[in-house]
Amino acid sequence: MIKQSLVIYNLPVLFNILNEIKENFKFELFNFTQEQDLSKINETIYGNYLILTNSQNKIKNQNNQLIMDKFPFKINEIVEKINIALLKQKYNEQSKVWIGQYKLDVNSREIFKKDKKLKLTEREVEIILFLKNSKKSQSIENLQKEVWSHNSKLETHTVETHIYRLRKKINKIFKDENFIISVKKGYKIL
Helix, strand or coil: CEEEEEECCCHHHHHHHHHHHHHHHHCEEEEEEEEHHHHCCHHHCEEEEEECCCCHHCCCCCECCCEEEEEEEEHHHHHHHHHHHHHHHHHHHHHHHHEECCCCCCCCCCCECCEEEECCCHHHHHHHHHHHHCCEEEHHHHHHHHHCCCCCCCCCCCHHHHHHHHHHHHHHHCCCEEEEECCCCCCCCH
């Protein structure tokens, strides 16, 4: 799951209010008061982030801002606006996941390379994303645990069968036998 963060910029009263009820949110909450602090934001630490501020503090050349003016708002209206903005951002991010020369659209479950595309199953998308986000090769057991949520060995060769079929589909459309490779300790995407 992609981490999501809300950065409150130069609205200390609003941060204090939201901080009081932060356990109800599906995003992490941060408070920044200096514009130079915003340069420290990166996707590795913050994931998809949204900067909440007002038009007085609006940051130039920053796309992912939610500008809130005309206070007072009801708190549930503010949280609703935040959630909608984060959902839109997540949807847009999932439409363009790059894996080497391939573009994966998680929303439509399609993978593209140049003018060719391939429809994927939900499980195939999960496998690709898990392998893409892994720094090293992944064992069959780890794939079972993380993609299938099984803690014990499956009786069948579920992982191997899914990988085999996915590789076959990709090779058929894209003529790529090396999209997912087998290594000594499992599988990985180059």
